[in-house]
Structures are given as C-alpha cells and as structure tokens.
Amino acid sequence: KVGGMSAESRDPASEGPQGWPLGSGGQCPPPTTPAAWSLPLWRAYVAAAVLCYTNLLNYMNWFIIAGVLLDVQKFFQISDSHAGLLQTVFIGCLLLSAPVFGYLGDRHSRKATLSFGILLWSGAGLSSSFISPQYSWLFFLSRGVVGTGTASYSTIAPTILGDLFVKDQRTRVLAIFYIFIPVGSGLGYVLGSAVKELTGNWRWALRIMPCLEAVALVLLIVLVPDPPRGAAEKQGALATGGLRSSWCEDVRYLWRNWSFVWSTLGVTALAFVTGALGFWAPKFLFEARVVHGLQLPCFRQPCNSEDSLIFGALTVVTGIIGVVLGAEASRRYKKVNSRAEPLICASSLLAAAPCLYLALILAPTTLLASYVFLALGELLLSCNWAVVADILLSVVVPRCRGTAEALQITVGHILGDAGSPYLTGLISSALRARRPDSYLQRFLSLQQSFLCCAFVIVLGAGCFLMVALHLERDQAQAQQPGTGTPDGKDAADCKVGESQSLLSGTRASTENP
Numbered sequence: 001k002v003g004g005m006s007a008e009s010r011d012p013a014s015e016g017p018q019g020w021p022l023g024s025g026g027q028c029p030p031p032t033t034p035a036a037w038s039l040p041l042w043r044a045y046v047a048a049a050v051l052c053y054t055n056l057l058n059y060m061n062w063f064i065i066a067g068v069l070l071d072v073q074k075f076f077q078i079s080d081s082h083a084g085l086l087q088t089v090f091i092g093c094l095l096l097s098a099p100v101f102g103y104l105g106d107r108h109s110r111k112a113t114l115s116f117g118i119l120l121w122s123g124a125g126l127s128s129s130f131i132s133p134q135y136s137w138l139f140f141l142s143r144g145v146v147g148t149g150t151a152s153y154s155t156i157a158p159t160i161l162g163d164l165f166v167k168d169q170r171t172r173v174l175a176i177f178y179i180f181i182p183v184g185s186g187l188g189y190v191l192g193s194a195v196k197e198l199t200g201n202w203r204w205a206l207r208i209m210p211c212l213e214a215v216a217l218v219l220l221i222v223l224v225p226d227p228p229r230g231a232a233e234k235q236g237a238l239a240t241g242g243l244r245s246s247w248c249e250d251v252r253y254l255w256r257n258w259s260f261v262w263s264t265l266g267v268t269a270l271a272f273v274t275g276a277l278g279f280w281a282p283k284f285l286f287e288a289r290v291v292h293g294l295q296l297p298c299f300r301q302p303c304n305s306e307d308s309l310i311f312g313a314l315t316v317v318t319g320i321i322g323v324v325l326g327a328e329a330s331r332r333y334k335k336v337n338s339r340a341e342p343l344i345c346a347s348s349l350l351a352a353a354p355c356l357y358l359a360l361i362l363a364p365t366t367l368l369a370s371y372v373f374l375a376l377g378e379l380l381l382s383c384n385w386a387v388v389a390d391i392l393l394s395v396v397v398p399r400c401r402g403t404a405e406a407l408q409i410t411v412g413h414i415l416g417d418a419g420s421p422y423l424t425g426l427i428s429s430a431l432r433a434r435r436p437d438s439y440l441q442r443f444l445s446l447q448q449s450f451l452c453c454a455f456v457i458v459l460g461a462g463c464f465l466m467v468a469l470h471l472e473r474d475q476a477q478a479q480q481p482g483t484g485t486p487d488g489k490d491a492a493d494c495k496v497g498e499s500q501s502l503l504s505g506t507r508a509s510t511e512n513p
Contacts, residue, residue, distance in 0.1 A: 072202065344387055
C-alpha cells in the first residue's frame, strides 16, 4: 500500500503530473507550510541592535592587529612581507570557511551557527595573547582561527536582517549594520593603540576583546530570533516548504545571476583596496611623519601609536558619514531610477580613485593634503557597504541568500583582501631591497606599492556599471516563486495538474448533462 491506498486502487485521474495526488475537486492541495511567522517590530529592532553590536566587535577583530602592527613586528621580529601575511592568513581561513557557514546557514539554525562562530573567534583571540616570540607560527595560526570564526558572522548575520525587514526599512537597517564595518575597523585601531599606551603591552588589547564578545554572545542567545527564510517578504512557504535544492544547484543558480556575478567582482575590487589600505595605512602615515621630521623612527617597542589613533578616528567618522550618505542616496534615487544602487556604487568608486591617488602622491610634500584626500577616499569607499548588501538581497531568492553571501565573501576575499596586504608588503620589501637603507626609501617603497589600489578601484566601478545593465531583470526573477529551486518545478507541475483536472471536469459535465 502507498499512503493508505493499494497500488491497484490508485486512480490516475486523481493524480497530477509525476503522480502528485490532486485534492478534492481535482485541484492540487495547498503546500504544507508552517503557521504564519510574525514578530513585534520592537523585537526586530532589538535583534538588529544586537547584530549591529556584534558586527562592531567582528570588524574590530579584523584590524586590531593593524593598530599595533609595529609592535607586533618588533615582538616577533618579522618583515613587511611576513607582517602582510598575517592578514592574508586571517582572510584565507575566513574565505575557506565562508561556504561551509553559508551552507549551514541556509539549512540549519542560524542562531546556533553564529554562537559557535563567536565562541571560536573569541577563544582564539584570547589564546593568541599568550604566545611567546619564538612561536610566531602559532600566532599566525591563531589569526587564521579567528578568521574562521568571523566567517560565520559575515555570512549569516545579513540574511537574518533580510528576513526581519523589507524594502526601505531593510535599506535603513542594513545601512546601520554596515556602518559598523568602518566604525569597527576604526575602533580596532583605536582600541589596540589605546590599550597599548595604557598598559605598555599590545597583547592586552587581545585580552579585552573576549569580555566584550561574551556580552554579545549572551545578547544573541536571549534576544535574536531565527526567522524563517523570506519571512519579511511573506515568502515563508517558499523558503521553508517543498524540496530543498542542493548546494550545487544553488551555486549554478547564482552564477547564472549576472547582477550577483558583477556585484561580486565589484565587491572584490573594493575589498582589495580596503584590505591593503586598512592594514598598511597606519604604518604609511607613521613613516610619512618621520620623513617630514615630525616623528622619531621606532627602534624598539612600544612604538608611537598616534597615527593609528588618527587613522582610526578618520575611519570611524568617514565610515559613518559614507554609509549613511550611500544608503540615503540609494533610497531616494531608487524612486526615480530603478538602477540607482549600482550607479551610486560605480560613481563613488570613480570619485574615490583620484582621491586615494593624490593622498599617496602628496604625502612626501604636504602631509595635510594627504590626510584630506585620504579621508575623502575613505568616505567615498564607505558609501558602498550598505548598498552592495541591498543589491544582493534584492536579486537573490531568500532560500539562497546564505550561500550567496558566502560566495561573495569567498570570491571577494580570495581575489581581494586575502592577498592585497601581503602583495603590498611583498612589493614594498622587493623595492626596498634594491635601494639604500634609509627611512625616505622605506617610505617611498611603501608608497609606490600602494599605487595599484587606485587602478583597481576603477575596475570595480566598471563592474558596478555592468550590474546596472542586468539589475531589473534579476530583481524581477528573484520575486518569482521557486526561482532557481526545485520548488519552481513542483509549482509548475501543480498548475498543469489543475489544468488537467479542469479539462476532466469539463469533459465529465458534457458527457453527463
């Protein structure tokens, strides 16, 4: 017997295509879906606040080492190229684990996955503060484990916000969430350098972070829900019911989505520049001040951390202004141009390229102008963070968003900031090896290794212009139920079954008036 009915007694007329049973009246039964999911608006905002706080800590971990980089180099006796490898190991482990967390986030409890990630990165960060100088390889390894833990958050947290809010509300919440990328990055520099100044030991910065992360973990467990995929768009049935597509099917769907592909390449260019800039800028500014005679060279730790504080403050202020400007410009411009988001990204990157180029070129002659153009460049780069996240959420179906975030993170880091700090340090070391050993030549070597960033930004702007060509079509496809998943085929089968049932009923009524 099959489902309480013997195989002999099955009526083909009562079945739809592929043997799916038809309901009473010859119609497909409605899919079994969970009860409608709802959450009070104030609870959604509380959850968003917790996620924003944790995102702040997440990005503080990314750049806390950069804030004390000179001291780390002195402590472990490592060159520029090896120092750049610290960030490469961090990002490399992040990108390798991001697809795994994306897969888990699309299929299992996102809350549990986030909790595991926070425990992993806070534990690794704390243990790394006790490593002695002769075990520098272990410090590199611990940074890799921290990167693995942060991958869970960068991959999954935006998808929870995407399922709690929709449309303009989601744009505003994502803007606030992504403000904490530059704010967290800037506070990473500030915390590292400030704690080092207070304690005389850079390692105490790594010991304070786990206390803040323990608070984040408790708040996450208590206050953050795990909504059904697509809940905010009233697609709960689509997102949770029916057949579950495989990871390979999700990837094939995403790589046929040209808006996703081109925006991922644009994010990659952005990550390349911000990775190199974020890691090396404090040291670049320090050496510029030495060249101008405003600062003595650092021969032993602790080194002067004033430049880390200045760059951290610049990053925080320009980040807040840039993210708010980008999100608000996107929200307003979308009302008159549906392609507003990629056009804003492209224009901000095109404007950022000459700013960063001038900041580098003018540094040996006028430090003030260099700071001004650096701040403008950072502000224009920050305009993109919330907008690119909104692009992804609008062109990808809800059930694939975790995988989409993971793939974008993986590609962006593989070709972007996984290699750019190491590449910058490697070029700097290679140029320095062929020049006299002086602070001026060290500074010029680092300056010239930075110049490629301005050209990479222009390539990123071109990628976002390509997104503008495909955006409307991909957004329309993402709104269609079942796009890129097996459920779409089931829905089509059901429609065919309904048509066959209607024809059967019409035929019966004509034969038996």
